[in-house]
Amino acid sequence: MATGQGASGWGRGGLGAWGRAAVAALAAWMACEVQAAEADAPQAGVQGLHARVQFHAEAPGEPGGIAEVLDRSQRMRLAALRQAEPAPEAVEVIRASFIAVMAAWPRAPQVSLLVTRAPVIAESLLGRVIVASEALAGLPEAQRRFVLAHELGHVIEGHWARMGMLYRKHVPGAVDPEHTQAVAQVLGREASALAHEQELAADAFGLRLIQRMGHEVGDALAAFRCFGALPDTATHPGTRKRVAHLHALTAEAQVAPSLTAASSD
Numbered sequence: 001m002a003t004g005q006g007a008s009g010w011g012r013g014g015l016g017a018w019g020r021a022a023v024a025a026l027a028a029w030m031a032c033e034v035q036a037a038e039a040d041a042p043q044a045g046v047q048g049l050h051a052r053v054q055f056h057a058e059a060p061g062e063p064g065g066i067a068e069v070l071d072r073s074q075r076m077r078l079a080a081l082r083q084a085e086p087a088p089e090a091v092e093v094i095r096a097s098f099i100a101v102m103a104a105w106p107r108a109p110q111v112s113l114l115v116t117r118a119p120v121i122a123e124s125l126l127g128r129v130i131v132a133s134e135a136l137a138g139l140p141e142a143q144r145r146f147v148l149a150h151e152l153g154h155v156i157e158g159h160w161a162r163m164g165m166l167y168r169k170h171v172p173g174a175v176d177p178e179h180t181q182a183v184a185q186v187l188g189r190e191a192s193a194l195a196h197e198q199e200l201a202a203d204a205f206g207l208r209l210i211q212r213m214g215h216e217v218g219d220a221l222a223a224f225r226c227f228g229a230l231p232d233t234a235t236h237p238g239t240r241k242r243v244a245h246l247h248a249l250t251a252e253a254q255v256a257p258s259l260t261a262a263s264s265d
């Protein structure tokens with residue numbers, strides 16, 4: 001089960017520099033993993049959304065609607081993330097876990113992996129790219145798989161597309177300052193609620209997938225236990241809610257047999 005871990009020297013023993021980096025990055029993942037439109041300002045919430053939409057709206061020569069704005073925002077982020085080269089050993093470890101996670105899903109998803117030196121341990125961009133920090137290599141295998149499976153959940157369940165639909169509902173036409181300012185508050189609230197819902201859904205997906213791989217809910221919980229409780233953010237439910245949700249899923253139990261049914265979502 002410990003594919004690629006033992007050979008790399010990042011074991012379960014005391015936390016080395018990699019382990020400490022992993023814990024810090026994991027905290028960032030839980031607190032401000034970037035979803036949808038919060039790509040440029042993960043902690044700024046509604047204000048960040050407002051400012052960014054306004055910025056884009058005021059940028060000269062910006063064609064198209066809100067979907068293009070969001071898409072461009074994530075493509076820019078992806079380009080920035082590609083700048084720094086990650087450690088090859090970390091890439092190897094993470095890629096092995098990624099392959100194992102992908103193999104556990106019954107159909108080949110359209111998704112690629114990008115390992116970076118980003119401070120946030122993992123995120124999904126454009127609905128098809130899973131970005132993982134090299135620090136993810138410092139986690140135990142099962143926890144790394146849970147993080148990757150969570151991100152795969154965002155991709156498989158089409159969260160990016162759904163978020164885009166929400167934005168288009170509120171900003172159906174061209175992105176002009178007058179319109180975006182008027183809807184920014186309500187859009188921010190609805191986007192935040194949807195993002196929270198999607199996080200819990202991705203946690204559920206991740207749990208089901210790692211259980212299918214022979215891991216347990218304790219492995220997922222361990223990832224959340226590495227550090228103290230984090231509060232709610234605009235994009236993420238706080239640690240307590242996420243942990244309670246995993247416990248509830250386990251109590252309802254028999255989550256594993258419903259794995260295949262998850263694809264209908």
Ligand SMILES: [Zn+2]
Binds near residue numbers: 151199
């Ligand atoms: Zn997530």
